[in-house]
Amino acid sequence: MKKSCLALVTGLLMSSSAFADSLLSFQTEIVPQVVNSKAVDNGIFTDVDQIKIGEGSNQIGVTIGQIVFEDGKRRKFDSSLMLMTFEAADEDSYQLSYKKMRTIEEANKFDKSPTFALTNGSGEPVDFDLVVIPKSGFQGFNDYEKQVVSYNKLVDAGTASTTAAVTASAVPSANGVAVSEDIKTQFSELSRDEQQQFMQWAMQNLK
Missing domain, CATH: 1.10.60 (Diphtheria Toxin Repressor; domain 2)
Structure with a gap:
């Protein structure tokens, strides 16, 4: 009986380790909005700076929320949705970052042609595909999940x-x-x- 229980526990441990998740961490200003076509629950008082991702292909939709200067005044810049697709290894960690902008001009340029750095746990760069989904309506009322689903339908078709x-x-x-x-x-x-x-x-x- 003891051997059977031990075998069961060992099997469960091996099974769970075989399907262990990887982690993707974000620079403070990067806000994850959609992970594999599912919306991320970003609360009003809490920010998500790390998410779990599975081995294989992952599609992550993020926005940038950063303070920049416009005509000498500070203002909040909110980017379009940036949709990134990359392959994740099993039980690895990833870091997504970008070079912060200083002015609204730099921010608008970034919004049209963003540049990110994605690295793995060893600090090595990871290849990814990136597309910008244009803003629609007021920033606070964007349905990012719906936008990603619509985009993927176009791709699938x-x-x-x-x-x-x-x-x-x-x-x-x-x-x-x-x-x-x-x-x-x-x-x-x-x-x-x-x-x-x-x-x-x-x-x-x-x-």
């Missing part, structure tokens, strides 16, 4: 359904199928940056 429907609505045709196929071909010929710009535009114009 590739150039079909959602993406094609948006463009087709702007260019009416008697033959919707032909238009969709043409859009697919044109989209596939775009560069990665051009595809991201198109998807950002499509999200802003979804009906």
